[in-house]
Amino acid sequence: xxxxxxxxxxxxxxxxxxxxxxxxxxxxxxxxxxxxxxxxxxxxxxxxxxxxxxxxxxxxxxxxxxxxxxxxxxxxxxxxxxxxxxxxxxxxxxxxxxxxxxxxxxxxxxxxxxxxxxxxxxxxxxxxxxxxxxxxxxxxxxxxxxxxxxxxxxxxxxxxxxxxxxxxxxxxxxxxxxxxxxxxxxxxxxxxxxxxxxxxxxxxxxxxxxxxxxxxxxxxxxxxxxxxxxxxxxxxxxxxxxxxxxxxxxxxxxxxxxxxxxxxxxxxxxxxxxxxxxxxxxxxxxxxxxxxxxxxxxxxxxxxxxxxxxxxxxxxxxxxxxxxxxxxxxxxxxxxxxxxxxxxxxxxxxxxxxxxxx
Amino acid sequence: xxxxxxxxxxxxxxxxxxxxxxxxxxxxxxxxxxxxxxxxxxxxxxxxxxxxxxxxxxxxxxxxxxxxxxxxxxxxxxxxxxxxxxxxxxxxxxxxxxxxxxxxxxxxxxxxxxxxxxxxxxxxxxxxxxxxxxxxxxxxxxxxxxxxxxxxxxxxxxxxxxxxxxxxxxxxxxxxxxxxxxxxxxxxxxxxxxxxxxxxxxxxxxxxxxxxxxxxxxxxxxxxxxxxxxxxxxxxxxxxxxxxxxxxxxxxxxxxxxxxxxxxxxxxxxxxxxxxxxxxxxxxxxxxxxxxxxxxxxxxxxxxxxxxxxxxxxxxxxxxxxxxxxxxxxxxxxxxxxxxxxxxxxxxxxxxxxxxxx
Numbered sequence: 275x276x277x278x279x280x281x282x283x284x285x286x287x288x289x290x291x292x293x294x295x296x297x298x299x300x301x302x303x304x305x306x307x308x309x310x311x312x313x314x315x316x317x318x319x320x321x322x323x324x325x326x327x328x329x330x331x332x333x334x335x336x337x338x339x340x341x342x343x344x345x346x347x348x349x350x351x352x353x354x355x356x357x358x359x360x361x362x363x364x365x366x367x368x369x370x371x372x373x374x375x376x377x378x379x380x381x382x383x384x385x386x387x388x389x390x391x392x393x394x395x396x397x398x399x400x401x402x403x404x405x406x407x408x409x410x411x412x413x414x415x416x417x418x419x420x421x422x423x424x425x426x427x428x429x430x431x432x433x434x435x436x437x438x439x440x441x442x443x444x445x446x447x448x449x450x451x452x453x454x455x456x457x458x459x460x461x462x463x464x465x466x467x468x469x470x471x472x473x474x475x476x477x478x479x480x481x482x483x484x485x486x487x488x489x490x491x492x493x494x495x496x497x498x499x500x501x502x503x504x505x506x507x508x509x510x511x512x513x514x515x516x517x518x519x520x521x522x523x524x525x526x527x528x529x530x531x532x533x534x535x536x537x538x539x540x541x542x543x544x545x546x547x548x549x550x551x552x553x554x555x556x557x558x559x560x561x562x563x564x565x566x567x568x569x570x571x572x573x574x575x576x577x578x579x580x581x582x583x584x585x586x587x588x589x590x591x592x593x594x595x596x597x598x599x600x601x602x603x604x605x606x607x608x609x610x611x612x613x614x615x616x617x618x619x620x621x622x623x624x625x626x627x628x629x630x631x632x
Numbered sequence: 633x634x635x636x637x638x639x640x641x642x643x644x645x646x647x648x649x650x651x652x653x654x655x656x657x658x659x660x661x662x663x664x665x666x667x668x669x670x671x672x673x674x675x676x677x678x679x680x681x682x683x684x685x686x687x688x689x690x691x692x693x694x695x696x697x698x699x700x701x702x703x704x705x706x707x708x709x710x711x712x713x714x715x716x717x718x719x720x721x722x723x724x725x726x727x728x729x730x731x732x733x734x735x736x737x738x739x740x741x742x743x744x745x746x747x748x749x750x751x752x753x754x755x756x757x758x759x760x761x762x763x764x765x766x767x768x769x770x771x772x773x774x775x776x777x778x779x780x781x782x783x784x785x786x787x788x789x790x791x792x793x794x795x796x797x798x799x800x801x802x803x804x805x806x807x808x809x810x811x812x813x814x815x816x817x818x819x820x821x822x823x824x825x826x827x828x829x830x831x832x833x834x835x836x837x838x839x840x841x842x843x844x845x846x847x848x849x850x851x852x853x854x855x856x857x858x859x860x861x862x863x864x865x866x867x868x869x870x871x872x873x874x875x876x877x878x879x880x881x882x883x884x885x886x887x888x889x890x891x892x893x894x895x896x897x898x899x900x901x902x903x904x905x906x907x908x909x910x911x912x913x914x915x916x917x918x919x920x921x922x923x924x925x926x927x928x929x930x931x932x933x934x935x936x937x938x939x940x941x942x943x944x945x946x947x948x949x950x951x952x953x954x955x956x957x958x959x960x961x962x963x964x965x966x967x968x969x970x971x972x973x974x975x976x977x978x979x980x981x982x983x984x985x986x987x988x989x990x
Contacts, residue, residue: 297781298780298781299691299779299780299781300779300780300781302690302691302778306690325690327687327688327689327690328687328688328689328690329685329686329687330685330686330688331685331686332660332664332683332685332686332791332793333657333660333770333793333795336694336695336700336830337694337700337702337772337774337830338700338702338770338772338830338833339830339833339834339837340698340700340829340830340831340832340833340834340835341834341837342694342695342696342698342834344695344696375838376834376835376837376838377834377837377838377841410780412691412696412780414695414696416695420660421657421658422656422657422658422768422770422795423655423656423657423658424833424836424837424840424866424867425837425840426837426841433690435690435691437691437780457822458822458823459820459821459822459823461823462817462820462823462856462857463817463856464815464816464817464856464859465816465817465819465820465823465835465856466831466834466835471698471831471834471835472694472695472696472697472698472830472831472834473698473824473829473830473831473832473834473835474698474831475696475697475698475782476697476698476699476700476734476735476824476829476830476831477698477734477823477824477829477831478782479697479699479734479735479782479783479784480733480734480735482782482783483735483784498820498821498822498823498856498857499820499856499857501822508782509782
């Protein structure tokens, strides 16, 4: 796709929020990237335009049959003024995997990454530079054809919006209480759990609300077939450190292949810390605790980076991990990952992609 | 909810489509019903306004986390000019079940039905009166809060749009070829398959496209845990007539409780035809065929009413049902159901609800 990206300037820029009040996904920048799709002409009309409401027919298929997928990545500003991304090509690739599963036409990954870079350069003043802050990038695609028959839409819209964000869970890593969900499930093999489609998140809310009502911060999801094997934690991947070895559920078709998950695995290998992707039951996790071998547990994701687990509740049994303190490895991974992202640490994997210098 | 429904008149009415070209879900009437929700004030501002595009923030949660549910029912015009609905209270009830599962605030069922009736009276000229035609009613709710954190939205919009429709599969019942899907699954127990949420339909498209590419009209879904038990056909419930008895999969938490499904069961009981809701494997269906006992198979749903199955393909084995002809019972059920809906047949169950006389 060799199209020019059109640009429409806005008259007035928004007032930017205070860094301290950013939170996550509350504020949006001045511009957005938009591209349309129609079966007759393919993806077309790429443009950077003022962030503004969309105009959609009430019969647009997204409201009825839910063809909607997304990605999440971040732009960082380093101390020397470099704007950089973290492994964005992985997000582009996964976006297309989501497209494929949801019968949405594939996008040109290189072109979209190019468009995202252009949008970020346009919005460079929106990248916050406080501790733990970044510019969250949300590419998403949804069906727009006004039609109520059940089939794939013939029209779509792709957008990229930007949101300056603080650290997802505040400014310090803080171990959270997690409930192992036994009734509701997130995904099943043969379904759509391995891709980032909107419906997965809607389906997860009920269990999350139940957990919160019982004083837990998140859910640990088990597999849908046997309600036995560990899958994910909230909307993150999960890791356990057991007797010196790090374990994470093997990608099985219902677990999301997280970019942070992959990066954690790579870092551990680089550090010569044993790491394995396995099928692990919740029973084994609790047994490791009983043996005194469960040293750490943490979630990994783009929003939170690393999120330590302080407590696990399953079957009316509660176990406390590492005395509810941040594990040494969790902290090291968090420091290393954010260090690389912010250009404070060496990047031996060439994970960061420079966008511009300001 | 005792609120007045506001009305905004449009300047010009649309030109109505020819009855012959209606199809399904392609045309929409002049007005729509809209109502908003905000956690601070609940459902508010019910109004009947000109059918027009919606204006939505790109960060509206529906595009990202998919809280979207819907219903489908029809309004019929009888020979004597009565406008009537078919068991609409069941749709209102199921809408709330969908709300509950998707963490969407419940609606006042009586008020929504009242609003739908008022909309239909406003749009009475849109009810077509050709054979097999009706006015399809699509209530739907989706999240609108502009926020990217994963949690239930604090804002929603409920709409009801109307579409004049022809018979879903054309003017005559015609048995279709069905592929038994073995790789992809529609839903799993603990998930959201038992409610009408947008994501279920998005997740089903890939298997549907695969089936069509192989010359099949629809998919027969098996359960996700064992890939063994029959669940649904396409977006309909499924029935088998085996050795004089009618069998349909028991509602198990991953099957949609169809209004037409329930009506078929009630009618069969009324006719003293044996009917059972059971857990039935695809193996048993094929075994019944081998014994020469598989007499009929058909899907049931609001859009198509009754849809006969002419052929089932599973594991490279293909069986032909009733010589690819419409079964006697399928035809009888179709006639009776549409007869009641159109006021041509007695309604011993008081299923129809009169809306107005024109």
